[in-house]
Amino acid sequence: MAELSFWHPVLLDKQLGDKPEPIRVLDQDLVLFRGEQGIGCLPDRCPHRGERLSLGLVRGGDIACPYHGWTWSPQGKGRCPGDSTFSPTIAHFEVATAHGAIWIREPGGRGQLPSFEVSGFRPLTVFRTRLPGSLERVLDNFSESEHTPEVHLMGFDPRKMDQVQVTVRTDEHSVHVVNRGPQRRAMRLLRLGVGVPPKADYVIEWTTRFQPVHAQFDHYWLPPGGDQPYDKRVRAWVYFVPVSEKQTDLFSFVFVNEGPAWERLGDALHARYARWDIEQDRPLLEGLAPELDDQQSTFGWKSRFDEAIDANRERLNLLYRGTT
Numbered sequence: 431m432a433e434l435s436f437w438h439p440v441l442l443d444k445q446l447g448d449k450p451e452p453i454r455v456l457d458q459d460l461v462l463f464r465g466e467q468g469i470g471c472l473p474d475r476c477p478h479r480g481e482r483l484s485l486g487l488v489r490g491g492d493i494a495c496p497y498h499g500w501t502w503s504p505q506g507k508g509r510c511p512g513d514s515t516f517s518p519t520i521a522h523f524e525v526a527t528a529h530g531a532i533w534i535r536e537p538g539g540r541g542q543l544p545s546f547e548v549s550g551f552r553p554l555t556v557f558r559t560r561l562p563g564s565l566e567r568v569l570d571n572f573s574e575s576e577h578t579p580e581v582h583l584m585g586f587d588p589r590k591m592d593q594v595q596v597t598v599r600t601d602e603h604s605v606h607v608v609n610r611g612p613q614r615r616a617m618r619l620l621r622l623g624v625g626v627p628p629k630a631d632y633v634i635e636w637t638t639r640f641q642p643v644h645a646q647f648d649h650y651w652l653p654p655g656g657d658q659p660y661d662k663r664v665r666a667w668v669y670f671v672p673v674s675e676k677q678t679d680l681f682s683f684v685f686v687n688e689g690p691a692w693e694r695l696g697d698a699l700h701a702r703y704a705r706w707d708i709e710q711d712r713p714l715l716e717g718l719a720p721e722l723d724d725q726q727s728t729f730g731w732k733s734r735f736d737e738a739i740d741a742n743r744e745r746l747n748l749l750y751r752g753t754t
């Protein structure tokens with residue numbers, strides 16, 4: 431499958447213990463296990479009589495099928511304890527760990543593991559969110575910020591949305607969006623926790639790329655009408671990983687700029703807020719028309735905030751799905 435030739439995050443590193451863990455990616459059931467020689471990722475079906483390998487145990491470096499005890503190495507080499515005369519094999523995935531997540535791709539796949547540009551930033555949190563909807567439906571939601579004042583607590587002032595400037599720049603491989611406008615008055619606790627100024631222009635700037643599908647988001651603030659940003663900056667990479675045609679996993683890698691030491695006191699609150707913030711999209715994604723899972727992005731009417739949606743979908747089809 432074309433998509434899985436790119437590195438995808440599939441589980442947080444801390445979520446894989448001694449027991450095998452079933453995962454689902456692009457409608458495929460796979461199993462991850464932590465063996466002595468590293469992490470393995472195999473189809474979650476034993477090729478003998480089709481038992482789920484994820485019900486088995488890790489033995490040494492291999493995973494053992496719970497039914498007849500055949501064992502499988504991370505490279506997909508099998509051993510049958512009851513018959514040493516043959517050596518079965520199954521497909522396997524390459525596995526790597528980076529930035530607190532476990533990543534997989536097909537052997538000999540394309541592209542590199544990401545190296546995030548974070549000099550001057552400290553890691554805030556890494557988390558996974560499983561959202562309802564296809565990759566298309568979920569990515570659309572992260573391609574426009576017109577919904578943010580209705581759905582989220584921080585962001586633009588809902589009464590001043592017509593003042594928000596929207597700039598979209600595209601090239602063959604990426605879609606870059608900048609939205610700038612008056613920030614809403616955030617709750618006091620959030621202002622302290624996240625450290626944003628009470629009255630400011632809020633800017634959200636993001637670039638989406640498609641091999642695999644991911645976006646880099648920068649949030650920062652400026653004095654109203656001014657051009658010198660405040661120091662506070664939040665930078666996040668979000669990877670959109672299709673679980674099935676109806677579910678998409680988001681892996682968020684969130685960083686904040688290094689500020690005075692006391693700011694770290696707010697980190698735990700800020701990290702919780704980041705998770706909670708994405709949760710606010712869930713009921714809206716659930717409520718969307720099923721047609722949006724497929725080729726359709728709107729019901730005919732588009733606002734000036736929607737330009738990136740179609741630009742993203744076009745590149746997603748071409749660069750990720752390998753279709754037009």
Ligand code: FES
Pocket residue numbers: 476477478479480481495496497498499500
């Ligand atoms: S089904 Fe797995 S060893 Fe028989």
Ligand SMILES: [Fe+2]
Pocket residue numbers: 571577578581582710711
């Ligand atoms: Fe949202």
